[in-house]
Structure formats: C-alpha cells, structure tokens
Amino acid sequence: MRPVSSWGRLSALPHDVVELSDRSRIAAELAKRRPGIAYGMGRSYGDACLNPEGTLWRTAGLDRFIAFDEASGRLRCEAGATLREIQDVFLPRGWGLPVLPGTRFVTVGGAIANDVHGKNHHETGTFGDHVVSFTLQRTDGEQIASGPGERPDWFAATVGGLGLTGVIVEAELQLRRVPGPWLDTETIAYSGLDAFFQLSDESHPAWEHAVSWIDCTWGEAVRGLFLRARPAADQQRTWRGRELAMPLVPPLSLVNRLTLKPLNRLYWMLNQRQLGRRVEHYVPFLFPLDAIADWNRMYGPKGFYQYQCVVPRESGPAAVREMLTAIARSGEGSVLAVLKTFGERSPQGLLSFPMPGVTLALDFHNHPGLEALFERLDAIVAQAGGRLYPAKDARMPRALFEATYPRLGEFIKYRDPGISSAMSRRLMGS
Numbered sequence: 001m002r003p004v005s006s007w008g009r010l011s012a013l014p015h016d017v018v019e020l021s022d023r024s025r026i027a028a029e030l031a032k033r034r035p036g037i038a039y040g041m042g043r044s045y046g047d048a049c050l051n052p053e054g055t056l057w058r059t060a061g062l063d064r065f066i067a068f069d070e071a072s073g074r075l076r077c078e079a080g081a082t083l084r085e086i087q088d089v090f091l092p093r094g095w096g097l098p099v100l101p102g103t104r105f106v107t108v109g110g111a112i113a114n115d116v117h118g119k120n121h122h123e124t125g126t127f128g129d130h131v132v133s134f135t136l137q138r139t140d141g142e143q144i145a146s147g148p149g150e151r152p153d154w155f156a157a158t159v160g161g162l163g164l165t166g167v168i169v170e171a172e173l174q175l176r177r178v179p180g181p182w183l184d185t186e187t188i189a190y191s192g193l194d195a196f197f198q199l200s201d202e203s204h205p206a207w208e209h210a211v212s213w214i215d216c217t218w219g220e221a222v223r224g225l226f227l228r229a230r231p232a233a234d235q236q237r238t239w240r241g242r243e244l245a246m247p248l249v250p251p252l253s254l255v256n257r258l259t260l261k262p263l264n265r266l267y268w269m270l271n272q273r274q275l276g277r278r279v280e281h282y283v284p285f286l287f288p289l290d291a292i293a294d295w296n297r298m299y300g301p302k303g304f305y306q307y308q309c310v311v312p313r314e315s316g317p318a319a320v321r322e323m324l325t326a327i328a329r330s331g332e333g334s335v336l337a338v339l340k341t342f343g344e345r346s347p348q349g350l351l352s353f354p355m356p357g358v359t360l361a362l363d364f365h366n367h368p369g370l371e372a373l374f375e376r377l378d379a380i381v382a383q384a385g386g387r388l389y390p391a392k393d394a395r396m397p398r399a400l401f402e403a404t405y406p407r408l409g410e411f412i413k414y415r416d417p418g419i420s421s422a423m424s425r426r427l428m429g430s
C-alpha cells in the first residue's frame with residue numbers, strides 16, 4: 001500500500017498500486033485484485049482515478065507505440081502513452097493530435113476515459129472524435145475490440161466512461177497533418193461578458209484555438225484576456241522550454257483571501273506586455289501551466305478544488321453572470337479562472353462532459369466554508385441546464401450528477417463489476 005493523490009492533492013490515502021506494463025499480462029493482473037481502477041498520470045483533479053484502500057492499476061508502463069501509418073496518420077499505441085510522447089515523436093513528421101487538453105501530461109487512456117477537450121472544440125470536438133478503435137480488457141477476462149463502427153455501444157460507454165467499463169489496453173488514433181509547432185497568436189484585453197461572447201463568436205472559424213482568462217474578483221463586470229491562435233506556416237525558429245518547478249509544499253495555500261486580488265492584478269499587469277499578435281510555439285500557448293512542474297503544490301497541504309461547469313449557450317450569459325457575482329460576493333476565487341465556449345458538436349460518449357455552450361473553470365484552495373459557495377454554483381448550473389466536469393470534480397452531489405447526465409441509465413449497463421473508484425461510489429453508489 002502506498003499513498004496516492006490526484007492533481008487536486010485533496011487526499012493521499014493508501015492504495016494497493018499494481019504497475020501494468022506488459023499488455024499480454026493485463027487480463028491476469030486485473031483478475032487478481034478486484035475491484036480496482038485504472039490510473040494514468042493522475043491529472044484528474046478529484047477522485048475519478050482514486051480507490052483508497054483498494055487496487056489501483058497504474059498504466060504509465062504501458063507506453064509503447066505499436067504501429068504508425070505514415071500515409072493515413074493512424075497511430076496504434078498502448079493506453080499509457082502520453083500525449084506529450086505522441087506529439088514529440090510525430091510532430092516532426094508532420095502529424096499531431098487534433099485534441100489537446102490544457103496539459104500534455106495525460107495518457108491516451110485517461111484522455112479517452114474523460115473524453116477530454118481542448119481550446120479548439122469548435123473545430124475538432126473531443127478526444128473521442130479521433131479514436132478509431134480501442135481494446136478494452138474486462139476484469140472477467142473478456143477483451144472487447146470497439147470503435148465507432150464496431151460494437152459502437154461499448155465505444156459510447158467507454159469514451160467519457162471514467163474508466164468504469166474496463167481497462168483500455170491500446171487504442172488506434174487518427175492524427176492530423178500539421179504544418180509545424182508554431183501558432184499565429186493574438187492576445188486581446190477586454191472587459192464585460194458581452195465583449196467575451198462577441199470575441200468568441202467572431203473568432204470562429206478563422207481562429208482554431210480560443211480561450212479566455214478572467215479576473216474573477218471583478219464579479220460580472222469581469223475583465224479578461226482573450227487568447228486565440230491558429231497554425232502558422234512552418235517557421236525556421238527554435239524553442240526551448242524553461243524548466244521551472246514548485247520545489248515544496250508551502251505550509252499554507254499561496255492563493256487565499258489576502259493574495260487573491262493582488263495575484264490577479266499581477267497576472268493582468270504582466271500580461272499587458274503580451275497584448276497583440278505574435279508567433280508562439282504551441283507548447284506555451286496550449287499548456288501554459290506545464291511550464292511549472294508541480295504547480296499544484298502552491299495550494300498548500302490541504303490541496304484545492306477545481307470547479308468546472310458548462311452551461312448551454314442560451315442560458316449561458318445569464319448563468320455565468322450569476323456565478324461570477326456569487327463568487328465575487330463570497331470573497332473566494334481563483335487566479336486561474338478560465339472561460340471558453342464549446343462548439344455545436346455533440347460528443348461521442350454517454351457521459352461526455354461538453355455540450356454546446358460556455359464553460360467556466362476556477363480553482364479554490366481547500367478550506368472550511370467553501371461548500372456553501374459550491375452549492376450556490378451547483379444550483380445556478382442545474383437551473384441553466386448545465387453540468388459539472390467529472391475530470392475536475394471531487395464533491396458534486398450524486399443527485400446533481402443524476403439530474404445533469406441524462407444518459408447515466410444507459411451507461412450503467414456497461415460497467416465492469418470488478419471496477420470501482422471513489423468517484424463511482426460517490427456518484428453511482430458502487
């Protein structure tokens with residue numbers, strides 16, 4: 001048994017960690033110590049990848065590339081391969097992943113199980129839209145080969161299925177041609193939510209990636225930076241990432257009621273120098289937080305919650321206004337508040353998170369009294385017809401999950417009885 005945390009560092013409870021590295025032995029390993037849950041890079045913020053006092057199947061050792069077809073861009077790889085490894089090997093060959101979340105330190109299995117999205121959802125949808133097929137290992141020994149055209153019901157259950165339908169052993173992904181690692185980017189300062197929605201609308205389809213950072217301490221008056229980018233033609237430039245790290249866990253969260261406003265102001269001021277157009281390497285643009293290893297330690301020994309919701313476009317502006325007002329009034333908040341819109345694409349998975357609308361994400365250091373704010377935000381989200389993102393969640397009430405994921409009943413049939421996580425017990429009762 002050893003202590004394991006997820007990205008939010010809310011707990012470090014003992015787990016019986018089993019390293020999976022040989023795909024021919026996975027069936028035997030899963031049969032041995034059930035129930036368990038797969039663990040990729042642990043970049044989920046809450047309890048989707050945790051199973052305290054139980055088995056955790058770590059997939060980091062399942063990291064081989066199996067086959068690549070240079071003509072079609074199809075890659076077969078093991079499920080523990082990371083998006084970073086794929087990008088590093090195939091980008092120089094002119095191919096890249098169509099969907100990249102805000103960190104590259106995510107496994108293929110984790111990206112499928114949360115059906116992750118990137119800053120280009122309007123254009124490329126979610127990760128599941130680019131999965132050609134996968135092999136799923138059930139704990140009873142059955143292996144299921146599935147894809148959109150082969151046993152599609154298993155595909156719909158497993159994409160976004162929170163690791164609960166089986167362990168994904170390997171997957172075939174459709175990469176897309178990319179001109180190189182460079183992006184034409186633009187950073188625009190704005191104030192007011194109307195300006196945010198106008199910028200979002202006018203950015204598509206000309207700009208592939210769009211996202212906004214907001215200073216949530218301003219309430220609905222919101223000021224923010226709108227960042228957009230599109231692939232730039234191949235450039236003769238070089239880029240070397242700086243390797244910074246948060247060396248230790250401070251005794252108290254560095255983000256708290258006292259530092260919240262100054263930190264947001266500082267971020268705003270530092271970024272004034274970045275306004276306008278420039279060519280940027282895709283790594284700092286798409287994964288700004290990856291620049292500081294272990295940045296999650298800054299929230300101190302008690303960790304932090306991320307609250308990420310989506311609300312439909314029609315009710316979105318009013319709901320986001322209400323949420324920002326509630327957050328500002330509570331005196332809580334985040335330095336890393338992100339607002340972005342999703343495109344009109346329905347994702348593949350029965351439990352996939354995205355829906356056409358607007359998504360808001362904020363981090364809150366863990367301390368007593370937060371739950372009242374979360375309950376207020378939950379009520380606004382539910383009223384607006386939205387939902388919370390399980391990849392980021394550690395506390396949503398079961399009733400909210402049931403009410404906002406209408407295909408949960410269909411999903412349950414595909415669960416593997418030998419798989420259970422802290423999240424599945426919290427949200428589904430087992």
Ligand SMILES: Cc1cc2nc3c(=O)[nH]c(=O)nc-3n(C[C@H](O)[C@H](O)[C@H](O)COP(=O)(O)OP(=O)(O)OC[C@H]3O[C@@H](n4cnc5c(N)ncnc54)[C@H](O)[C@@H]3O)c2cc1C
Binds near residue numbers: 040079114119
């Ligand atoms: C800084 C940061 C930025 C992020 N930005 C985004 C973003 O922009 N968009 C977005 O969608 N997400 C984002 N995320 C969340 C992250 O992409 C997801 O949580 C992702 O699923 C993590 O992958 P992982 O490999 O770490 O999986 P884990 O966190 O270890 O596990 C996630 C889920 O996948 C399951 N799983 C893992 N491997 C397998 C397998 N082989 N078979 C079956 N199930 C498996 C686990 O059981 C668990 O349910 C971000 C996270 C961080 C830390």
